[in-house]
Amino acid sequence: MELICQSKYYTFYQAEKERRFYIDFGQKTIPLNLCQLIALRHKVLSISIEDHFDSDLNKHGFEVLLLCNKEHLFVLNTLEILDLKELVQHSFCVMGIAATRQTASV
Amino acid sequence: MKDIARQSMSIKVESMDMLNGQIKMEAHASAIYLAMASWCEQNGFFTSAKFFFKQAEEEREHMMKIFNFLIDTGGSPISPEISNINHDYSSIVDVFESTLEHEVKVTTSIHNIVKKARELGDITTERFLDWFVMEQVEEENTIRDILDMIEVTGTEGVGLQMIDNQVANWIE
Ligand SMILES: [Fe+2]
Ligand SMILES: [Fe+2]
Numbered sequence: 001m002e003l004i005c006q007s008k009y010y011t012f013y014q015a016e017k018e019r020r021f022y023i024d025f026g027q028k029t030i031p032l033n034l035c036q037l038i039a040l041r042h043k044v045l046s047i048s049i050e051d052h053f054d055s056d057l058n059k060h061g062f063e064v065l066l067l068c069n070k071e072h073l074f075v076l077n078t079l080e081i082l083d084l085k086e087l088v089q090h091s092f093c094v095m096g097i098a099a100t101r102q103t104a105s106v
Numbered sequence: 107m108k109d110i111a112r113q114s115m116s117i118k119v120e121s122m123d124m125l126n127g128q129i130k131m132e133a134h135a136s137a138i139y140l141a142m143a144s145w146c147e148q149n150g151f152f153t154s155a156k157f158f159f160k161q162a163e164e165e166r167e168h169m170m171k172i173f174n175f176l177i178d179t180g181g182s183p184i185s186p187e188i189s190n191i192n193h194d195y196s197s198i199v200d201v202f203e204s205t206l207e208h209e210v211k212v213t214t215s216i217h218n219i220v221k222k223a224r225e226l227g228d229i230t231t232e233r234f235l236d237w238f239v240m241e242q243v244e245e246e247n248t249i250r251d252i253l254d255m256i257e258v259t260g261t262e263g264v265g266l267q268m269i270d271n272q273v274a275n276w277i278e
Binding site for chain 2: 014016019020021034035037038039041042092095096097098099
């Protein structure tokens, strides 16, 4: 497994032989194929971080992230979400399928 | 490092995001035209209703074209959520004027994606959109012709019914 990108809380790996990716979430490491990775990207980038600063829109400042066809569930706080957004965008850049770090809103 | 991601996906993710946006726009257009068809039916413009039923179908085809392109290129198409469909029009002229306005918006959106794809160096997406650029020329032209016909015919007396009858010329 080779390291593609690391952020404060998470690490992103590529496993060449398996043609898969791994994200170490701290409490567990999950495998993803590209489709699942794109779905993760969509979910993470769709999260409105502004809502975290409005107690009407997001009362507790948490996000529930359901990944890989409901196989994994994570509850992340504001800082973790920001960090994960960063990781996702940077990884796609490093892998050469995103042109810029600032991804258009999804 | 082997480019597993690049080997599985032949367009840029930014293009994928924009094309998913366009999928939504085409689906929205399809829904708007269906609402217009409903309005035409209810107000006695039966030929125009037929025209809009056909337009609605065409917009769905446009949507599917992009959907399948995203599948072919290894991207991930997203089934769009559609809301806020207007069903109120003050006249048949209002219906066609709104149509032209909407088509111009679609054209602008497509042009923006072409420009952005060019900026990203995503030649695949840029070429794919060629068809849409030309299709928009045709669609805008059709509606402009109908609006010209409305202008010439006039809405007085039997004018409205004549307008509706003549819309048949634009249904292939
Ligand atoms: Fe269209
Ligand atoms: Fe159209």
